[in-house]
Amino acid sequence: MTSSPIQKAAQVTPDGVARKIRGLSDRTIAWIFVAPTIFLLLAVNIFPLIWTIRLSFTNFRVNRPNNAVEWVGLRNYERILNDPDIWNTMQATAHFLLWTIALQVIIGFFLAFLINKKFKGNDMWTTIIVFPMMLSPAVVGNFWTFLYQPQIGLFNYVIAFFTGVDPASFSMIGDVHLAPWAIIIADTWMWTPFVMLICLAGLRSIPDSIYEAAECDRASKWRQFWTITIPMALPFLMLAVLFRGIENFKMFDLVVQLTGGGPGNTTTLTSIDLKREAFEKWRTGYSSAYAVILFVTVFGLASIYVKALNKVKER
């Protein structure tokens, strides 16, 4: 490669000459290349967002286009923040977020730790473990309702087999106390591989030489784990938590297919509630304000978290 005439030419021609040879100016080409992307993102992402903010100050309803649209100021926001149902929804979301993240981080990290022992065939098994997260959450979530059927469902059968309870005696998606766990189990099944992959990248980024040095200092394996492995993998773990947090705050497809928000409102996560307000009750103005509140919450929490993440990285 090094002797190709093209490269030789590249080495001897000074930068200034090279710049003159080009046809269209770089700036023009840059704009031609970037403009369509920016335009599409503005049209489909930013413009709707601004529209949502505008609608949130009105009493507009999509299903009654002939009604006069009135500016109601902050009344929508006021009503949302004083609505006890919203707080129940937030609580259900927080419960879901907390447990899915905790379970996924623990199982995911443990799996990554084991896979990093580089046993034979670990690549193949890693790929198999990754399958659930690549599949359509709606289609898979719908099938989980079949696994959760009392009596005939495989999940109930397995639980009954190991605990001895009657498989027809409990319904994971019909019971008020079990339904929140039904969605946590399905989500954990689906997304643990994601956390595992990130943790694996973290573990593989730790150079062997650190462990070799620790071994020379006669540090025990246990001590090596807590003083080398965990601190060095921490930024990756935190990254996994960030991604899972944002994704699960938006959670819609898997849960809506699994429980549809029921029984009662026990699994009504914010996205499901928002969908009901916007596309079933058609309270467009109200739900726009709701959307803005959610959006600000995610952005606020995420940016605080990213600051913390950067601090950990700097250490």
Add this chain to the structure above:
Amino acid sequence: MSFSVTEPTKGTKWFAGFLVITYAIITLVPLLWIIATGFKSPTDSIAYPPVVVFEPTLEGYVNLFTDRTRATDDMLEAEGPPQTWYDEIVRERGTIISGPSRYGERFLNSVIIGFGSTFLCMVLGTAAAYAFSRFRVPLKDDLLFFILSTRMMPPIAVAIPIFLMFRNLGLNDTHLGMILLYTAVNLSLSVWLLKGFIDEIPMEYEEAALIDGYTRFQAFYKVVLPQAATGIASTAIFCLIFAWNEYAFAVLLTSGTAQTAPPFIPNIIGVNGKDWPAVAAGATIFLVPVMVFTVLLRKHLLRGITFGAVRK
């Protein structure tokens, strides 16, 4: 093999392998159950205790692709003997095929919208990524952050105005509308990933080509694109999988002509309540291609799902 203190012992490896394989098998069970249920008869699918060994039948697949009506004995006789193997399966249940189901259409919609949006996304994304990688674009960092942040929005939150906008433009429930929408949603991921791939191609190649008399476009087209081919391909598969799996926008913005498979599959209803073998058959056909792509993609998986934040 040379001795290394960091190399795990044989026993550790064996134990770790055992635990990981156990987890992998448990995690596979629901997926295998979907595939198996697709080949069960309706009775076997809801048997208690759940059956693992059963006589496979294609009834689920036949039910998935056909609409059937109940037929009286007279009607069955009037139809004459069954013409095909699938006719035979349907006749056994005392029904006759009244026409093809909508699954084929929905699946085709998924293919059109998936590939259409992926193609458009790659064309726009590669160009933008090249510009961000090679040129001094004003406000580059701000633009890049803006592009990334669009991915953080809950789909439902922007669905209301998109719904209104599409209705005004006549794009509701059309292929073009869904292709544009998925392209926009995927562009952020694509630009970030592709910029990473293009950054890794040494600038010298293009400069040499430019000196040889290539224009910028030619250099981009003939030098950079071939080198970025692997990166473009893996990014494209990510976009394809996203568009393929997407549910929220599909269920809110499509109902008839442009509906994709994910909102359709859960609603397959049989003669007596939910027809689980047909649902499972529909899911199998829909999910298996993604599993194949996952195997192809395994080396690039991490970069894709983390916006390029983690590189192996």
